[in-house]
Amino acid sequence: MSVKPPGSRWYNAVWRWHFYAGILCAPFVLWLAATGSIYAWRPQIEAWLDRPYDTLSPAATRASPEAIVGAAVAAVPGSRLHKYELPPSPASAVRVLVGAPGGDRRVYVDPYRLVVLKVVREDSRPMQLVSHLHGELLAGAWGSYLVEIAACWAVVMILTGLYLWWPRGRAGLAGVLYPRLTGGRRLFWRDLHAVAGIWVSLLALFVISTGLPWAKAWGSYFAEVRTATGTLDGPVDWTIGGRKTADDPMLGDHADHMGMTTPHHGFRAGELDRIVAAATALRFAPPVLVSPPGAEPRGWTVASDAADRPLRAQTVVDGATGRILARKDFGERHWIDRAVGYGIATHEGQLFGIGNQLLITATALMLMTLSISGAILWWRRRPSGRLGAPLPLSRPRYGAPLIGTILVLAVLMPLFGLSLLVVLAAETGLARAPGVARWLGLRGAPT
Template sequence: MAAAPASRWYNAVWRWHFYAGLFCMPFVLWLAATGTIYLWKPQIEAWLERPYDTLTPAGPRASAAAQVKAAMAAMPGATLHKYQLPERPGEAARIIVGRKGIETRVYVDPYRLRVLGTATESERPLRVVSDLHGTFRAGNPGSYLVEIAACWTVTMLLTGLYLWWPRRARGLGGVLYPRLRSGKRLFWRDVHAVAGIWVAVLALLLISTGLPWAKFWGSYFKEVRTVAGTLDGPQDWPTGARNAMLGDHAEHAGMTMAHGAAPGGDLDRVVAAVYPLGIAPPVLLAPPTRGTEWTVSSDAADRPQRTSITVDGTTGALTSRRDFADRHWLDRAVGYGIAAHEGALFGLANQLLGTLTALLLATLSVSGAAIWWRRRPQGLLGAPIALSRPRYGTMLIALVLLLALAMPLFGATLGLAVVADWLLLPRWPGLRRWLGRAPIRA
């Protein structure tokens, strides 16, 4: 007897949850591991850079121009890209210079004008972790792959909630906590379900706040905003692979432009003008690409604290200022989301919550793999068997269409998967049988 349309929809959800889980598991584990490391960036970087932050002052601090001159002498042919405003005594100056298409961070003792060390910006440990997290260090193709995995993880979570939502449950066992004395099969099932229920909302927020960085979705979001007339100046976040010459976020409207030589007196005037403003650190001073205006920007991890100003280097006069509150509400919403994603919005509690979310996602993946491994038939993939419990197909169709509109790469890859499932698999009965995709009768 043919399966009823509603039960066929339920079976399809069950199968797509299974396939999405198999595809997403390795990506979820990778992103959870790299994301957790990056969450603790402030503590890790403070430990890694402690040799440059425990200097013994010896006389007055040299001028900023003298510090830059020392850095440039160590990097012949380089141009100044950014000077980082020192935060405290005993701290080495950070001067970022560009040479042959590569940015290098030069650490200078501001008291003795000695170069203490150099580091290629793209190879700094936490920058490497960030790139591994966002692109697998594979450029824009890696960003596309991460985005596809993120979109299918959303699908996995939503279909999992649909399948596992408590129905006729007796007590909270298996719903809010796993039953530990009911055998291994039920234990892994409960661990998977409970981890999914606890992590679903946090994980969906985590994924949605990460999508603006993705190459395709970030560009899609920007195009939609352009059409809607809500684009308000350059974005404060990168999309896809980051340009090594621009650092963490593009400056000067996202265009790569050569920085001119920095007049010494100008830099000192800008430093003197910026210090009293109390801008959230780290504060980066970039020389003009043309004219006399220096760009001064806060690179604070907590993005709502960021400020961007311009200062006339010849006079030290403030010529413009734009605080976070001055940005379009969409930019502010994304800024709050990114700060929360990176664990910077509400301090240590944010880092702990992000770590807990990553651990629950890893638990979800490991328990799902354990369930699959224990139940799979020998020699087969072990996709779920056909079931007959009725569910509502119309809501599922609407949800799929909504997800496809919100995440175009999900829609595109789902379309390819459906075409393969309906048109190609029937031509390979052996592969269809191995995948557990039994023929559907009309």
């Protein structure tokens, strides 16, 4: 479509869709930016929260891993071992994850005195709650759908915002790349909104695209497409709609050896001690999780659960001999899984250290600035008794570029396509009610 000056039918139509997308997205953008920036600092926050359990006084003797697990299981009646986490230092408590009625528990055990220091529900840990608030609004699958719809419309908001931002006959970079500070409040907020939008647009599109694999609908859709195209390389190692498809995504035929969704069977005396020694020798990136056998009685799984996903690796180890039965590193996965892994690690702020965390935090702050400045602009310019949407001019012609763009977005983001149909149907229906139509800005302008 051709670039028209402000006031044209195209400009006005794009402005209307930008307004509607912003009204829908702004509350979600603020929420996701706040929770996402908190989660980006998860390593530091969890280290601070767990500091009482990582400053123990080592003693002359240390209990065996099996004795430590025995103390953890005894602290949660009716539980069974799910994961044993290698302690990060000699002064650290051992974290043992046990399965129990009502949900998994994380048990902190002093390995020198066999004292249970803390028992907490795994899904009640602060950063787990932040994760669920961020991805599901604590509303399960329906919350994931809402977040995904908001993310899809945020893409529309960004693309339409770029069209509106595009300088048309303006001299200089003021109001384009930096805000003007001497033109009054309205001009300042307009420039702040436009400039924040252009600086954050590419980063925001990246953050949205790397977050979609977690979403319930898009993640399932992505898996179906990969199955149909023969590119699925076993279970993925990220959650979809708040649930993991498996805990063992890398090992192919050995994928039933472990997993929190797979019941673990009992193990023979001496096996855990042997496996922990083997796991320590592997020197995987922490945290390193040891999981007992599933249906197959021999294979224990040792897995790195590093937040920097390219550092992850997994092995299956024979409990009787300590021999490695299978191993798969991150670099051996399908290129799509590697690409998603790099994207997720960046999205979480964990790919390149504190610089990545600062980048994600800056992106979140700019998105919050974008939303707040947009809300202020709307509040200041809204007419009394109306929502304040730009009034429609005569309908522009929908050419092939626009239709093609909408179809591409609908294929890439199916919930966008479905929600767009709902919005168009609602707009058509509401336009027939004069009072509602005027309040929404569907009527009241010359055609």
